[in-house]
Amino acid sequence: MFKRLDTNKKSAIPAVTIHFEGRAIAAWRGDTVAGALLAAGITYFRRSAISGTERGPYCLMGACFDCLVEIDGAPNQQACLRVVQEGMRVARQDGAVALDVRPIGTKDTVA
Amino acid sequence: MKTYDADVAVIGAGPAGMAAAMELAARGIAVTVFDENSAPGGQIYRAIDAVAGERPATAGLLGPDYLHGRTLTATFPAFAVDYRPSAAVWQVEGDGSLGYTQDGRARVMRARFIVVATGALERPVPVPGWTLPGVMTAGAAQLALKTADLVPEGPVVLAGNGPLLLLVAGQLADAGTPIAAVLETTGPADYLAAVPFLPRALRAPEYLKKGLAMRARLRRARVPVLGGVKSFAIEEAGPAKAVTYLRHGRKATVTASLVLLHVGVVPNTQITRQAGCAHDWYAPQRYWRPRTDAWGRTSIASLFVAGDGAAIEGALAAECSGRLSAIEIAHAMGRLGQEERDIAAEPIRRVYARHSAPRAMLDALFRPPPAVIAPALDDVVVCRCEEITVAAIRQAVAVGCLGPNQLKSYARPGMGPCQGRMCGLTVAEVIAAERGVAVSDVGYFRIRPPIKPLTIGELAALEDAGGME
Numbered sequence: 007m008f009k010r011l012d013t014n015k016k017s018a019i020p021a022v023t024i025h026f027e028g029r030a031i032a033a034w035r036g037d038t039v040a041g042a043l044l045a046a047g048i049t050y051f052r053r054s055a056i057s058g059t060e061r062g063p064y065c066l067m068g069a070c071f072d073c074l075v076e077i078d079g080a081p082n083q084q085a086c087l088r089v090v091q092e093g094m095r096v097a098r099q100d101g102a103v104a105l106d107v108r109p110i111g112t113k114d115t116v117a
Numbered sequence: 118m119k120t121y122d123a124d125v126a127v128i129g130a131g132p133a134g135m136a137a138a139m140e141l142a143a144r145g146i147a148v149t150v151f152d153e154n155s156a157p158g159g160q161i162y163r164a165i166d167a168v169a170g171e172r173p174a175t176a177g178l179l180g181p182d183y184l185h186g187r188t189l190t191a192t193f194p195a196f197a198v199d200y201r202p203s204a205a206v207w208q209v210e211g212d213g214s215l216g217y218t219q220d221g222r223a224r225v226m227r228a229r230f231i232v233v234a235t236g237a238l239e240r241p242v243p244v245p246g247w248t249l250p251g252v253m254t255a256g257a258a259q260l261a262l263k264t265a266d267l268v269p270e271g272p273v274v275l276a277g278n279g280p281l282l283l284l285v286a287g288q289l290a291d292a293g294t295p296i297a298a299v300l301e302t303t304g305p306a307d308y309l310a311a312v313p314f315l316p317r318a319l320r321a322p323e324y325l326k327k328g329l330a331m332r333a334r335l336r337r338a339r340v341p342v343l344g345g346v347k348s349f350a351i352e353e354a355g356p357a358k359a360v361t362y363l364r365h366g367r368k369a370t371v372t373a374s375l376v377l378l379h380v381g382v383v384p385n386t387q388i389t390r391q392a393g394c395a396h397d398w399y400a401p402q403r404y405w406r407p408r409t410d411a412w413g414r415t416s417i418a419s420l421f422v423a424g425d426g427a428a429i430e431g432a433l434a435a436e437c438s439g440r441l442s443a444i445e446i447a448h449a450m451g452r453l454g455q456e457e458r459d460i461a462a463e464p465i466r467r468v469y470a471r472h473s474a475p476r477a478m479l480d481a482l483f484r485p486p487p488a489v490i491a492p493a494l495d496d497v498v499v500c501r502c503e504e505i506t507v508a509a510i511r512q513a514v515a516v517g518c519l520g521p522n523q524l525k526s527y528a529r530p531g532m533g534p535c536q537g538r539m540c541g542l543t544v545a546e547v548i549a550a551e552r553g554v555a556v557s558d559v560g561y562f563r564i565r566p567p568i569k570p571l572t573i574g575e576l577a578a579l580e581d582a583g584g585m586e
Contacts, residue, residue, distance in 0.1 A: 007251060007375055008267040011292065013174035034265065036167050041265030050250040056504040062250030064501075064539075066257035066264075067160050068153060069238050069385075071502060071534035072248075082534070082570055086260075089155050089203075 008044045024094040033090045040066060040073050040085035043096070051075050051085055055102035074099050123149040123199065125446055126215050126228035128206050128388065131159020132432045133424025134234035135189045136439035142196040144447045149199040149228065151206050151217055153569070157193055159236055160256070161432045162186025164263045175266055178288050182327075182432075183263075189436070207567035209233070209392045211417040216566070216579075223575035230419050230446045234439060237425035238385045240404070240485065242277060242378040243492045243543045246351025248501055251358055255285040255379035262288070271295035274360045274373035276349050277380040278302045279483045283331040285377065290338035298371045299335065300362050302380070302486035304345035314478035324475040348488040351376055380485055384426050387538065390564035392420060398557035401480040402429065403490065404542065405561055412445035413438055421446065429480075430473050437469035491546035499547060500540040502533020507547055514551040521545055521562045534570070537562040 020035040024042060033042035040063050043051060050060035051073050063073035066086045073085040078095050081103040085096070125141050127134045130152035141148040158165045165186040168175050176184060193200075201219055208216035214227045239254045246252060255275060261267040272295040275286050286299050318325060335342050349362040354372060361370045383404035386396060395408040395416035406428050413421040421442040424435035441462055448458040492499070495508035505528050513527035521537075521544045524530055530544050531537035537544070541562050549556040 007270060008261060009270050011172075011174055011178075011262070011266045011268055014172045014266060018171050036164070037265050041261060041267060044261060044267055045265060054504065059248070059504075060250050061248065063253065064248075064257065065239060065254050066260040067238075069535065069538045074534070084570075087153055087203075 007047070007049055010045055022090045022092050024090050024092075024096055026096045027098065035090075037090045038066075038086050039075065039077065039083070039088045039090055039094070039096055042090050043075075043085065050098070052099040053101055058101060120227070121213065121229050122226040123147045123228045124450065125149070125230045125232060125443075126151065126213075126226065127232045127234055128152075128209070128215075129159060129234035129236060129424070129426075130154070130157035130193075130200070130202070131161060131234060131236050131424060131435065132186070132189060133236070133426070133435035133439035134159070134232070135193050136436040137232045137234060137423050137443045138198045138200075138439075139189075139193060139196045140440045140443035141446065142198050144443070144452055146443075146447060146450065146452065147199075149201065149226065151201045151204045151215075153203065153205045155202050157190045157200070157202075158186055159234075160260065161236075162190065163260055165190050168263060172266060175262060178291055179259075179263065180288075185432075205569040206388070207569045207571050209388050209420070211392060211420060213419055216571075218569070218571060218575055221575065223571060223579050225579065229450070230421065232413075232421045232423055232439070232442050232446070233388045233426055234423045234435075235385045235388060235426050236435075237382040237429055238538055239281075239379060240381050240383045240490070241539045241543050242380050242489060243497055243499055243540075244276075244348070244350055244378070244489060245494060245497055246353075246358070246376075247378065248498050248504075249351060249353060249358065251374065252351055252376045252378065255282050255377045256382075258375075258377050259285050259288065262292075268292045269294050269375045271375070272297040272373050273375045273377060274298050274300065274358075274371055275377045275379070276300040276346070276360065276362070277378050277489070278307075278486060279379055279381045280328065280331070280479065281382070282377075282379040283328070283335065285379070286340060286342075287331050287334040287338075290335060290340050296338075296340045297373050298360075299340060299342040300346045300349055300360065300364075300371075301342055301344045302346050302489065303483060307482050307484055310484065311478050311482035314481055318475035318478035320474035321471045324479075347486075380489055381483055382425065382429055383542065384428065385538075386426070386561075387536065387564055387568045389415060389420070389422060389426070390561065391566055391568050392417060394420060394422075396561070399428065400557070401477070401484070403485050403546075403556065404429075411441075413442040414445065430476055434469055434472040437465050437472065440465050441469070490543065491550050492543070493550075499543045500530035500533065502535050502539070503529045505530045505540075510544065510547045511551050514548055518548070519552070520548060520560050522560075524548065525562070531562045536564060536568060 050062040064070040076097045077083040124147040127150045204219040347363045389407040396405045423439040423442045545559045
């Protein structure tokens with residue numbers, strides 16, 4: 007769907023590696039997660055919580071909330087606003103987020 | 118809370134926000150700027166420092182209007198401003214308290230004055246198929262280029278109306294993107310409607326020249342620009358998308374791998390609505406805008422709006438707007454007498470008047486296309502988050518639902534993560550059409566905090582003695 011412009015000197019921009027559902031993706035420093043995923047040919051970022059339909063980014067400016075992904079275990083991250091960091095683990099958000107409910111008194115391991 | 122953490126909090130580091138902050142800081146006023154992106158520039162000048170510094174070919178494509186942003190971002194760091202990038206503001210109150218999240222921690226601060234400079238949103242384009250992957254806004258394609266050097270592989274179809282649609286088409290054409298068609302809703306009736314406003318628009322002829330240059334650029338690139346399109350719909354066609362459009366009484370179809378939609382921009386009123394400001398309906402462009410005085414002060418005395426968030430007037434007008442709000446705040450704080458204030462404002466108002474001069478003509482020429490903004494087909498998705506269709510809204514009205522807030526209980530539009538940013542205007546248009554009343558009588562969603570995601574953990578760990586009410 008998208009490709010990088012080939013007319014800038016790519017070597018001038020440091021590379022950052024992120025992981026998407028087990029696959030290593032070469033991103034550029036300064037990329038948003040959405041930009042890195044689109045550059046890697048990923049067309050949809052989540053399955054809707056209502057019908058499971060595939061959804062991809064729409065506005066790329068933080069307004070539509072269609073680009074929600076899981077980043078390093080945290081759900082509901084707007085991929086268009088988060089900047090790539092080395093080693094980041096990104097995954098599609100599949101439907102609604104499941105709450106990790108534990109009985110009172112159990113140590114809460116959610117960050 | 119009795120103490121203030123800053124004199125002024127500015128929300129948004131686009132042209133209005135940066136101009137306001139620099140004007141305040143230059144007058145020795147303590148200002149904190151919050152912005153949810155990692156670098157200043159807002160959306161219009163998004164990634165400007167990276168592009169200007171490292172990506173000259175991209176800078177060339179985006180052009181001098183974009184590069185103008187460097188006059189702001191290059192000087193902004195030199196000012197005594199407490200700048201908070203990657204900070205999301207989730208609540209604003211009339212007493213000056215502001216809740217925000219930065220680095221995963223929620224905090225509350227309080228300022229004597231708040232300047233909301235969160236700009237505009239692209240108006241929703243509720244056509245069949247608009248929720249498919251591979252359908253985005255024209256602005257999104259431009260942001261993909263700004264932030265990540267991405268261009269569509271093509272072929273692309275652009276559809277809708279407005280200067281941004283034509284600008285993005287031209288930029289993509291210059292980048293070598295195959296453009297199958299630009300489906301423009303602007304037609305003879307729109308040109309006619311714009312004529313009375315032409316004399317005033319000629320006070321700033323550069324805007325008209327730019328418009329003509331955009332069209333010439335597309336003609337040179339042999340991009341088919343089809344005007345007078347009444348409506349369009351998108352369907353999956355294997356791996357691609359088929360865009361069917363109605364024009365001159367006939368239906369035709371064009372295929373694309375990416376569809377870019379745009380029918381104008383509207384003020385982002387999430388914060389002003391959540392804070393409880395009064396809003397007025399602006400009929401020529403069918404949007405709500407916060408009620409402001411000549412300085413950008415809202416119906417809440419300590420809350421100002423500057424830039425496109427007050428009314429759509431463009432990036433250069435936004436700089437003027439930000440500076441005027443700053444000057445009035447300096448006056449309200451006793452740093453400037455009334456006469457000094459007016460003397461300082463006078464040259465800014467002249468520039469502001471120039472940049473606002475073409476607005477009435479542009480608003481008439483690029484009137485929101487009725488068939489697009491008030492969808493008539495039952496199965497068009499209105500609320501993207503909750504997947505609520507036109508049919509569901511009509512059914513609710515049939516059993517007595519009068520407005521958007523009641524509709525939330527009937528059918529849930531506006532209750533998803535986007536909080537009505539993508540459906541608020543459309544919901545009102547559909548209800549108004551069903552009820553046979555004016556859209557302005559139907560009103561808008563009540564917006565409740567948090568207006569950006571906030572976890573229970575962040576809220577519970579909120580570091581503040583007073584907290585938010």
